[in-house]
Amino acid sequence: MTRVGVLDSSNLTGGQRLAVKYFTVALVLFGAQILFGLLAGLQYLKPDFLYGVLDFNVNRMVHINAMVVWMLYGFLGSVYWLMEDEAQHPVVGLKLGEIAFWVLTLAVTVVVLVYLFVQYGPGDIKTIWFINEGREYIEAPRWADIGIVVVVLVFYFNVLATFIKGRFTGIGGVIVLDLFALAGLYLAGMFFTPNISIDQYWWWWVIHLWVEATWEVLVGAIMAWGLMKTLGVSRRIVQTWLYIEVALMFGSGILGLGHHYFWIGTPDYWFEIGGFFSALEPIPLVAMVVHSLYDAGKHHMKSSNHPALAWLIAHAFGNFLGAGVWGFMHTLPQINLYTHGTQWTPSHGHLAFFGAYATINIAFFYLAAQQWRGNVYMGAGIAGAWRWKWALTLLSVGVLGMTMALLIAGYEQSFIERAINGSTWAGYFEAQNHPWFQQAMWWRQIFGWVTAAGYLLLVWDLLAIGAGETRTATRVGHESEEAEAGAEAAPATA
Amino acid sequence: MQAIPWWAREGFWAKTAVFVTALSFVILIWLTFDTMKQIMAGSVRVPDYSVINQRISYVADDERGYQVPKIGPEEPLFGKKLTEEEAAALVRKGKLVIQGRNCMNCHTLLGNGAYFAPDLTKAWLDPAWGAATIREQLMVQFLMDPTNNARTFGSGRKMPNLKLTEDEAKAVVAYLKWMSAIDTNGFPYNFKPIPQGGE
Amino acid sequence: MEDCDGMLQPVELQDFFITFFSAAMVILFGALYAMLFAWGRLHNRPRLVWWGYAAYAGLVAAVLTLADATHLTGLWTWLVVAMLVGYLVAPHAIWHLCQGTHAGMEDEEAAAGQGRASPVHPAQR
Numbered sequence: 001m002t003r004v005g006v007l008d009s010s011n012l013t014g015g016q017r018l019a020v021k022y023f024t025v026a027l028v029l030f031g032a033q034i035l036f037g038l039l040a041g042l043q044y045l046k047p048d049f050l051y052g053v054l055d056f057n058v059n060r061m062v063h064i065n066a067m068v069v070w071m072l073y074g075f076l077g078s079v080y081w082l083m084e085d086e087a088q089h090p091v092v093g094l095k096l097g098e099i100a101f102w103v104l105t106l107a108v109t110v111v112v113l114v115y116l117f118v119q120y121g122p123g124d125i126k127t128i129w130f131i132n133e134g135r136e137y138i139e140a141p142r143w144a145d146i147g148i149v150v151v152v153l154v155f156y157f158n159v160l161a162t163f164i165k166g167r168f169t170g171i172g173g174v175i176v177l178d179l180f181a182l183a184g185l186y187l188a189g190m191f192f193t194p195n196i197s198i199d200q201y202w203w204w205w206v207i208h209l210w211v212e213a214t215w216e217v218l219v220g221a222i223m224a225w226g227l228m229k230t231l232g233v234s235r236r237i238v239q240t241w242l243y244i245e246v247a248l249m250f251g252s253g254i255l256g257l258g259h260h261y262f263w264i265g266t267p268d269y270w271f272e273i274g275g276f277f278s279a280l281e282p283i284p285l286v287a288m289v290v291h292s293l294y295d296a297g298k299h300h301m302k303s304s305n306h307p308a309l310a311w312l313i314a315h316a317f318g319n320f321l322g323a324g325v326w327g328f329m330h331t332l333p334q335i336n337l338y339t340h341g342t343q344w345t346p347s348h349g350h351l352a353f354f355g356a357y358a359t360i361n362i363a364f365f366y367l368a369a370q371q372w373r374g375n376v377y378m379g380a381g382i383a384g385a386w387r388w389k390w391a392l393t394l395l396s397v398g399v400l401g402m403t404m405a406l407l408i409a410g411y412e413q414s415f416i417e418r419a420i421n422g423s424t425w426a427g428y429f430e431a432q433n434h435p436w437f438q439q440a441m442w443w444r445q446i447f448g449w450v451t452a453a454g455y456l457l458l459v460w461d462l463l464a465i466g467a468g469e470t471r472t473a474t475r476v477g478h479e480s481e482e483a484e485a486g487a488e489a490a491p492a493t494a
Numbered sequence: 495m496q497a498i499p500w501w502a503r504e505g506f507w508a509k510t511a512v513f514v515t516a517l518s519f520v521i522l523i524w525l526t527f528d529t530m531k532q533i534m535a536g537s538v539r540v541p542d543y544s545v546i547n548q549r550i551s552y553v554a555d556d557e558r559g560y561q562v563p564k565i566g567p568e569e570p571l572f573g574k575k576l577t578e579e580e581a582a583a584l585v586r587k588g589k590l591v592i593q594g595r596n597c598m599n600c601h602t603l604l605g606n607g608a609y610f611a612p613d614l615t616k617a618w619l620d621p622a623w624g625a626a627t628i629r630e631q632l633m634v635q636f637l638m639d640p641t642n643n644a645r646t647f648g649s650g651r652k653m654p655n656l657k658l659t660e661d662e663a664k665a666v667v668a669y670l671k672w673m674s675a676i677d678t679n680g681f682p683y684n685f686k687p688i689p690q691g692g693e
Numbered sequence: 694m695e696d697c698d699g700m701l702q703p704v705e706l707q708d709f710f711i712t713f714f715s716a717a718m719v720i721l722f723g724a725l726y727a728m729l730f731a732w733g734r735l736h737n738r739p740r741l742v743w744w745g746y747a748a749y750a751g752l753v754a755a756v757l758t759l760a761d762a763t764h765l766t767g768l769w770t771w772l773v774v775a776m777l778v779g780y781l782v783a784p785h786a787i788w789h790l791c792q793g794t795h796a797g798m799e800d801e802e803a804a805a806g807q808g809r810a811s812p813v814h815p816a817q818r
Contacts, residue, residue: 047650057599123591134593194586197533243507254518263681286723287783293731294791334763341605423682428612429647502793
């Protein structure tokens with residue numbers, strides 16, 4: 001018996017119940033990301049703020065780690081969410097998955113507490129094992145790395161076994177192979193070498209091949225399922241396009257790795273490889289405009305979940321601007337020589353991570369909230385719709401504002417520190433003290449607060465949306481199942 | 495029923511996706527082998543750790559159009575020439591300290607890291623140390639007590655005291671000296687190094 | 694500045710802004726072209742497609758400006774060619790793929806429509 005408008009776990013399947021646990025932690029970590037980002041940002045303006053207590057390096061580490069982990073939690077949750085429906089089979093080993101969730105969450109908590117209260121350790125291998133690995137984005141100590149691998153293996157078992165016992169669809173196949181690559185790549189970040197060139201070479205395998213390859217494909221697969229379910233696009237079409245996307249993304253993204261190999265000691269043939277693939281990377285992004293318009297024109301989109309659809313549109317724009325425009329502006333080595341390691345990077349990073357990944361996770365949170373309340377209606381004219389609209393606006397304006405502020409700071413920095421002063425320390429500080437930079441940092445902070453306000457509203461809305469609503473959403477999903485059945489029943493055309 | 499052309503079929507694109515991914519990956523692996531050969535310590539691009547026994551400078555290379563590191567005459571760190579093994583151990587220690595103290599979440603190394611503090615790629619060669627002869631001592635002093643030896647350049651930003659021991663500080667200095675000898679394809683560009691050896 | 698034989702000739706100081714700006718315009722014109730092209734084709738409005746090609750002309754100008762500022766000569770000329778050809782062809786290719794993959798979709802949608810009309814349809818779960 002479904003209860004509409006009430007948060008009731010009986011509205012969810014087993015996998016979905018586990019998924020909302022992941023989503024909840026993801027949302028909490030999203031908050032942590034913003035909080036520690038605000039603290040770190042404030043230290044640019046007031047350098048004595050928390051000096052010696054919670055220094056910039058700690059705040060910044062928690063800021064970026066919280067981001068990586070909340071996004072991974074969002075992805076894991078999304079896969080648990082769709083797995084049963086896609087495989088037409090309950091999650092195999094759900095209990096184990098449940099335990100893995102709690103182990104992972106406990107480990108994350110311990111890691112963060114150690115970051116905050118121990119912060120650093122002596123220069124020996126024990127520090128790397130138990131406190132902090134000191135490598136940007138993957139600072140988690142080695143014990144936690146191993147723990148993460150174990151948990152991911154359990155998750156992987158859930159996914160693989162469920163698809164094997166149920167049915168192996170194209171979407172399922174892409175997820176299984178992509179997760180294998182995603183987990184395998186993590187191993188490339190788990191060793192110590194004194195040689196910083198080798199260190200950064202492999203470090204980029206984890207960072208770039210996650211963010212610009214495997215994550216994108218995972219999101220593509222999750223999106224494909226979402227499109228099929230919410231818009232009723234046929235499975236054959238969705239899967240064909242998923243494969244096209246995989247070909248384009250891996251085809252440009254894997255060797256696009258080269259744009260990180262300009263200045264770390266690696267040979268100069270990476271200039272051409274990196275430059276070439278970086279220039280090609282936006283082409284699929286741009287070309288997909290054609291596809292979305294075509295789809296929007298051919299299928300008459302009706303959505304019974306307006307916030308989710310709005311966040312998907314934000315995803316399309318954010319990804320295009322953040323990854324496409326902001327990425328290409330400073331990626332060719334002829335200009336990257338000046339912008340590498342300046343505020344250009346966070347300008348691009350803020351918009352690209354938000355546009356490509358935060359948006360899509362939030363869209364999924366809304367799908368989950370809808371189902372959790374008994375597939376409640378979330379279309380036009382729901383009560384309190386201002387909340388999700390303002391949350392979307394504040395978060396988008398906040399992140400865009402930060403991006404623009406950092407862009408100005410980065411432009412000034414590449415000019416004064418790099419080009420004029422030749423990157424000396426005196427040049428660095430001259431650029432940091434410049435009025436453009438100082439003002440940009442204030443604007444960044446102000447827009448950071450706007451982002452935080454948007455986050456609070458988002459949390460409130462996710463908890464409240466659909467409460468007391470009695471209408472249910474109309475399902476379009478089953479139509480596609482039939483369409484697909486129809487297509488499969490039809491004789492092969494050649 | 496309108497026929498779906500072969501180039502728009504699911505099966506065709508599934509195979510293409512696998513092929514493109516595999517091909518890209520094979521090329522990447524092949525390039526990785528070549529790159530690894532060129533960036534091992536002791537190669538042309540990344541020198542041996544014992545390079546800390548010599549003077550390192552950053553000079554214009556007309557053919558390549560930017561500056562490259564140059565290994566000069568003997569100029570041991572802290573006045574003591576180290577063996578291969580000793581140098582390797584010291585640089586290794588330096589890297590462990592740099593990771594254990596989380597330097598990269600304020601500084602950039604080879605341009606990667608955080609942007610709250612200066613890049614360390616050419617820290618060893620930075621003119622801010624005043625004179626080449628006293629810099630190693632100044633660096634050790636600074637690292638051991640950055641709060642009281644703060645050089646904020648008017649920014650108000652001070653490095654926190656991360657309680658480095660003298661041995662740790664020396665190891666970090668050795669690391670920075672070694673890192674400044676890596677051929678980074680001209681990054682940072684147009685850098686003005688500290689004058690050394692009566693230059 | 695005389696040409697150098699190095700693999701890389703960095704951007705000059707006075708060309709920074711033009712580099713960032715033209716790079717951004719490459720992507721934005723690329724998207725505008727793709728959008729107008731698709732919109733024009735979809736709604737059968739050839740004039741829009743022509744506006745799309747005007748946007749592509751803007752892209753060509755942006756690419757050439759970028760190439761000049763970042764010294765894309767020698768081996769790098771291929772990058773310019775790849776961008777010019779890639780951005781021109783990609784929307785066409787994707788359009789063809791859209792049509793190709795959607796071939797026969799009318800039948801599928803008809804099937805779906807019948808499914809909806811039919812009083813007996815399989816339970817969703």
